[in-house]
Amino acid sequence: MAAPSMAAALAASLPAPSAAPTPAAPTYEAIPQSMSTLIDVEAEIPLQCVQLDGLVVSKILKHSSDSNSSSPFGLLLGLDLDGVLEVSNSFPMPHHSGDDDDKSAKSVARYQASMLRSLKEVQGDDTVVGFYQASTLGAFFTQNLIDLQAIHREKLRHGGVVVVHDVSQTARGNASFRAFRLTPTFLDAYKKSSFNTASLANHQLTFSSILEELPLKIHTNPLLSAFLGEFSAASPGAALGTGPSSALPPSFSVLDLKSGGLTKNLEHIVDALDLYRNEENNLAYLSRQIARERAKADNYVMKRKEENATRVAQGLAPLPEEDVTRLFKIPPEPSRLESMLLLGQVDAYAKSLAETTSTGLVKMYAATAGSTV
Numbered sequence: 001m002a003a004p005s006m007a008a009a010l011a012a013s014l015p016a017p018s019a020a021p022t023p024a025a026p027t028y029e030a031i032p033q034s035m036s037t038l039i040d041v042e043a044e045i046p047l048q049c050v051q052l053d054g055l056v057v058s059k060i061l062k063h064s065s066d067s068n069s070s071s072p073f074g075l076l077l078g079l080d081l082d083g084v085l086e087v088s089n090s091f092p093m094p095h096h097s098g099d100d101d102d103k104s105a106k107s108v109a110r111y112q113a114s115m116l117r118s119l120k121e122v123q124g125d126d127t128v129v130g131f132y133q134a135s136t137l138g139a140f141f142t143q144n145l146i147d148l149q150a151i152h153r154e155k156l157r158h159g160g161v162v163v164v165h166d167v168s169q170t171a172r173g174n175a176s177f178r179a180f181r182l183t184p185t186f187l188d189a190y191k192k193s194s195f196n197t198a199s200l201a202n203h204q205l206t207f208s209s210i211l212e213e214l215p216l217k218i219h220t221n222p223l224l225s226a227f228l229g230e231f232s233a234a235s236p237g238a239a240l241g242t243g244p245s246s247a248l249p250p251s252f253s254v255l256d257l258k259s260g261g262l263t264k265n266l267e268h269i270v271d272a273l274d275l276y277r278n279e280e281n282n283l284a285y286l287s288r289q290i291a292r293e294r295a296k297a298d299n300y301v302m303k304r305k306e307e308n309a310t311r312v313a314q315g316l317a318p319l320p321e322e323d324v325t326r327l328f329k330i331p332p333e334p335s336r337l338e339s340m341l342l343l344g345q346v347d348a349y350a351k352s353l354a355e356t357t358s359t360g361l362v363k364m365y366a367a368t369a370g371s372t373v
Contacts, residue, residue: 047158047214048083050179054220056090060165061175064134069095071142073133075112077125080157086219087163088125090132091115130161130181137265137352138176139272140164141207141344143337149182150190159187161214168352177218180211195340196333207344262356269349276342286334297328 056076063072074092078085094111119126133145145162153159161181169176182190185203189195199205301324308318 045083049215050085052218053088059090063092064167076130078129132163134165134167137168138348139345141341179214179216183212186210195335195337207340265353272346279339293330297324
């Protein structure tokens with residue numbers, strides 16, 4: 001009997017268990033305003049700016065310089081926070097020059113899935129927010145870019161963005177990056193696959209209203225900025241001539257007066273104008289063919305009405321009206337999307353030409369002024 005009494009004594013000596021606290025009702029109003037941007041699940045905050053990390057800029061520059069493709073492209077990874085699309089990483093997509101498009105598409109899809117899975121395993125950003133593509137002389141209006149952006153817009157936050165890098169500007173010492181996304185009016189016409197004259201007039205579509213440009217800024221690590229500033233600064237011994245002036249010597253390539261870029265720009269403009277003229281000739285031929293078929297159908301309908309009126313006057317039963325579309329194969333009006341994209345390329349080449357010539361004139365005036373001194 002001693003054992004039970006000892007257990008009872010120990011139990012009596014322990015403090016009485018406190019009653020479990022009742023859980024408080026959740027108060028959603030208590031969420032700070034600064035945290036509401038982190039839980040923007042429905043993407044209700046409009047996108048106002050695109051921010052590229054310095055690492056992304058370096059990767060795009062390296063991919064554009066090392067790639068053998070005429071228009072290398074890749075994926076952008078990051079997140080959107082309070083209306084700013086922060087692009088923190090990127091990786092290039094492989095380029096396949098083979099003829100088997102189906103096999104190439106499957107290979108690209110496997111590569112993309114493998115890269116995203118690897119990034120997730122190392123706890124890196126694996127959320128695709130858009131694409132990047134390199135272009136020459138600012139001509140990025142291509143059918144592949146439009147299709148890629150339109151097809152994947154439903155899967156990306158805010159419809160996704162495309163960052164365009166101008167390789168020709170980089171060759172001149174200027175890193176050119178611009179961010180775009182498709183406009184709602186173009187997407188509405190793209191969903192209906194309607195780019196005829198009536199649709200373009202209703203949507204008020206031109207080559208300049210296919211894409212809308214977003215403000216873009218580049219964010220670099222403060223430590224990296226300090227390192228580059230120290231790396232490019234002149235050493236203390238440079239003034240006395242006892243040490244190297246700088247680890248990064250000055251470059252005078254921007255003062256080059258060669259007109260190779262101007263000639264190339266003019267060649268691109270001529271080629272784009274030739275393609276646009278051929279496209280317009282094809283559209284004109286198809287329009288004439290449609291007009292001839294419609295004229296035949298209208299003549300047939302008019303003759304049938306006159307014949308029926310004659311038969312009714314003679315007391316005979318009118319002939320049944322036949323479906324004109326079955327008798328005459330009237331082709332649909334051709335799409336004018338390709339001609340709009342070609343106009344966009346011509347406009348981009350013309351703007352690049354104007355910029356190149358204006359810069360060249362300034363250099364020539366500076367060289368002339370220097371030679372007369």
